[in-house]
Amino acid sequence: LNVEYNDMHSFHGGKTLTVNSDTLWAEYLLREGAGRRKVDSPPIILTSDQLRTLVSLLLEIEAWEQRVPNREPLRDESRAGLSIRLGTVESRIWEWYNDLSGNDRMVRVKQMLEAIVGPPPNG
Numbered sequence: 001l002n003v004e005y006n007d008m009h010s011f012h013g014g015k016t017l018t019v020n021s022d023t024l025w026a027e028y029l030l031r032e033g034a035g036r037r038k039v040d041s042p043p044i045i046l047t048s049d050q051l052r053t054l055v056s057l058l059l060e061i062e063a064w065e066q067r068v069p070n071r072e073p074l075r076d077e078s079r080a081g082l083s084i085r086l087g088t089v090e091s092r093i094w095e096w097y098n099d100l101s102g103n104d105r106m107v108r109v110k111q112m113l114e115a116i117v118g119p120p121p122n123g
Helices: 048-060 097-103 106-117
Strands: 002-006 014-020 023-032 035-040 079-086 089-096
Touching: 002 106, 014 106, 023 106, 048 106, 079 097, 079 106, 089 097, 097 106
Parallel strands: none
Antiparallel strands: 002 014, 002 079, 014 023, 023 035, 079 089
């Protein structure tokens, strides 16, 4: 099982939270004034309960189903993405970053993984 949440933006920064089998790690692009700094978290081994909770959440939100229609982005609007791969089957969905909370789907995956990995190191 591979799951990746990504809201990385080249200007604003962001994060990528990746689960590969039973390991979770985070990559951050932190904005600092006019510059950016990349920070990686140490890998975290997920428990069986954490993996079950993640899989249950993915099933509950039907994470393979794209629900947001495609359109041109508004000024300074960006997308967050969620990809899931199990063996040779892969699904990718996205939502507008500013709509994550209102949609209450991908943000739940993000929040779950953030709770496990914690805040950015030195961030």
